[in-house]
Amino acid sequence: MAAAPSSRPFEYLESLPGTVFFKLYQQPSTALAIFRRMLPDLAKCFVMALLYLKQPLPAADLEVWVQSESLKERDNALSILGRLHILSNTVTADNVRAYMVTDPFATSLRNALTGADQTQSFGVLSHVPSGSEVSIAGLDEYARRQWEGVLGYMVGTGGLGTQREVTLSKGVKELLQAGHLVEIRDRRVEITQDGFAFVLQDVSTQVWHILILYVESATAIGMDSVEVLSFVFLLSSLELGKSYEKNHLTSKQLRMLTDLADFGIVYQESPDAPRFYPTRLATTLTSDSSALSNPILGALSGPTGDPSSKAGTGFIIIETNYRVYAYTSSPLQISLIALFTTLKYRFPNLITGKITRQSVRRAVEMGITADQIISYLSTHAHPQMRKHNVSRSTSNQAGIPPSVLPPTVVDQIRLWQLERDRLKATSGFLFKDFVSLAEYEAPCRYAEEIGVLAWKSDQKRMFFVTRHEQVAAFLRSRK
Amino acid sequence: MPRAVRGVLIECDPSVKAIILKYDQERHDYIVEDLDDDRHLVIKESQLANLKARLTKELDDKVMQPDESESE
Numbered sequence: 001m002a003a004a005p006s007s008r009p010f011e012y013l014e015s016l017p018g019t020v021f022f023k024l025y026q027q028p029s030t031a032l033a034i035f036r037r038m039l040p041d042l043a044k045c046f047v048m049a050l051l052y053l054k055q056p057l058p059a060a061d062l063e064v065w066v067q068s069e070s071l072k073e074r075d076n077a078l079s080i081l082g083r084l085h086i087l088s089n090t091v092t093a094d095n096v097r098a099y100m101v102t103d104p105f106a107t108s109l110r111n112a113l114t115g116a117d118q119t120q121s122f123g124v125l126s127h128v129p130s131g132s133e134v135s136i137a138g139l140d141e142y143a144r145r146q147w148e149g150v151l152g153y154m155v156g157t158g159g160l161g162t163q164r165e166v167t168l169s170k171g172v173k174e175l176l177q178a179g180h181l182v183e184i185r186d187r188r189v190e191i192t193q194d195g196f197a198f199v200l201q202d203v204s205t206q207v208w209h210i211l212i213l214y215v216e217s218a219t220a221i222g223m224d225s226v227e228v229l230s231f232v233f234l235l236s237s238l239e240l241g242k243s244y245e246k247n248h249l250t251s252k253q254l255r256m257l258t259d260l261a262d263f264g265i266v267y268q269e270s271p272d273a274p275r276f277y278p279t280r281l282a283t284t285l286t287s288d289s290s291a292l293s294n295p296i297l298g299a300l301s302g303p304t305g306d307p308s309s310k311a312g313t314g315f316i317i318i319e320t321n322y323r324v325y326a327y328t329s330s331p332l333q334i335s336l337i338a339l340f341t342t343l344k345y346r347f348p349n350l351i352t353g354k355i356t357r358q359s360v361r362r363a364v365e366m367g368i369t370a371d372q373i374i375s376y377l378s379t380h381a382h383p384q385m386r387k388h389n390v391s392r393s394t395s396n397q398a399g400i401p402p403s404v405l406p407p408t409v410v411d412q413i414r415l416w417q418l419e420r421d422r423l424k425a426t427s428g429f430l431f432k433d434f435v436s437l438a439e440y441e442a443p444c445r446y447a448e449e450i451g452v453l454a455w456k457s458d459q460k461r462m463f464f465v466t467r468h469e470q471v472a473a474f475l476r477s478r479k
Numbered sequence: 480m481p482r483a484v485r486g487v488l489i490e491c492d493p494s495v496k497a498i499i500l501k502y503d504q505e506r507h508d509y510i511v512e513d514l515d516d517d518r519h520l521v522i523k524e525s526q527l528a529n530l531k532a533r534l535t536k537e538l539d540d541k542v543m544q545p546d547e548s549e550s551e
Contacts, residue, residue: 420535422491422492422495422538423495423534424490424491425488425489425490425531426487426488426490427486427487427488427527428487429483430488430521431481431482431483432481433480435481439481440481454488455488455490455519460514460515
């Protein structure tokens with residue numbers, strides 16, 4: 001299953017009440033975006049199969065489609081569809097349990113697929129006089145500069161060297177503060193723990209994080225969260241390199257455009273220009289999660305000043321003796337690396353340092369996890385490290401998945417974190433006091449299948465789940 | 480009749496679990512359910528931050544640290 005639902009936007013959506021979904025799904029662009037991005041493949045199959053059915057499909061018939069060894073995937077898909085209010089449980093005329101795709105999701109998705117949409121839900125193309133179009137490269141450059149400016153503001157690259165200063169609006173700074181990503185102390189910007197975790201994530205996760213903060217703060221100042229969210233989904237369905245008319249938009253949407261332009265999510269020549277362009281940050285929001293290979297990230301991670309650098313151009317070399325060499329002159333990258341390494345020398349295009357116990361502990365104390373460090377390092381590993389690894393892994397037939405980083409370094413970073421973090425906490429619910437083993441086993445297996453089981457003990461007839469609603473419903477249904 | 484209890488599942492090594500059990504003996508205000516193996520227990524959600532802080536401090540005080548130098 002390739003497209004796992006990306007967790008952050010999914011979790012946020014899930015927390016919304018059903019009425020919000022009802023309003024959201026009025027827009028074909030939203031229905032399509034949710035369908036494209038949030039659903040695992042099997043869930044897509046279910047939706048497509050049920051989409052044009054007029055009558056609910058008996059649950060037993062639907063369940064027959066799935067092979068018995070994939071029950072876990074099936075329950076997971078059904079659970080996601082239920083939580084997003086796409087599939088509803090009903091009964092057929094002769095009282096058999098059945099599923100059907102809810103309205104208005106079904107109507108909207110049908111409209112989106114057949115193009116029968118009259119509501120301008122996918123934006124209106126603008127005709128630009130030839131010669132004045134903005135090129136895709138120009139949009140990428142703009143998005144990269146703005147986004148790096150935001151990240152740079154957060155980690156405080158000011159003291160590290162000369163960077164073309166990106167002027168951030170007051171709104172952007174307030175949003176970062178409201179989201180507790182930065183704090184202002186003595187008129188200096190200081191990054192918080194959440195902020196550290198944020199800057200190490202990949203770009204599409206970051207953009208979603210910011211957008212969700214934006215939606216939340218918009219509600220606080222009286223904008224309707226449904227309107228803001230639908231506009232985000234609309235932006236995500238636009239085409240890169242095309243410009244769109246602004247005169248169909250409401251005043252609130254225009255205001256959003258100005259705010260989002262500061263982040264580089266959309267581009268407009270001036271706030272009064274009659275048209276706007278979505279950048280790659282917007283158009284990859286709900287495309288399949290391959291945002292990793294997009295040129296923005298490549299440019300963001302690569303040395304700055306070289307926007308033509310293609311995807312996958314890593315620049316970090318790590319040796320088995322924990323030394324780090326990073327070919328970069330970007331102040332942003334240098335301050336990121338400095339979060340968890342002890343830097344030693346800096347040359348015009350290279351910095352060197354060492355990952356030490358102390359530097360990792362420092363990072364962990366700031367709230368960065370070992371996994372974040374490792375994923376950052378492996379995302380940005382130098383092509384030489386990948387090449388070296390391929391040659392090594394072909395000689396190694398044991399079937400151990402090849403890692404780009406030296407395994408000893410990866411293990412050691414994890415061990416250093418464990419020293420600090422001696423316990424792993426998962427909040428949720430403990431189910432106990434089952435009378436018989438049979439009574440215990442069924443819900444326990446169900447919890448495992450829908451992926452919420454965290455711990456179980458057959459002996460004590462207890463199990464621990466991260467979410468209890470569905471398990472409780474399951475227990476009730478068996479009474 | 481099965482019941483569901485809200486809490487935080489803690490997964491840790493036996494030594495840390497022993498420390499948590501010791502804390503709980505003072506006022507019985509941490510543990511919801513001791514899961515009777517070496518590594519798991521369920522504690523009250525409200526006490527998690529407090530427990531973490533207390534544990535970090537205690538471990539920092541008691542565990543011997545090898546000599547730390549950042550030189551090559």
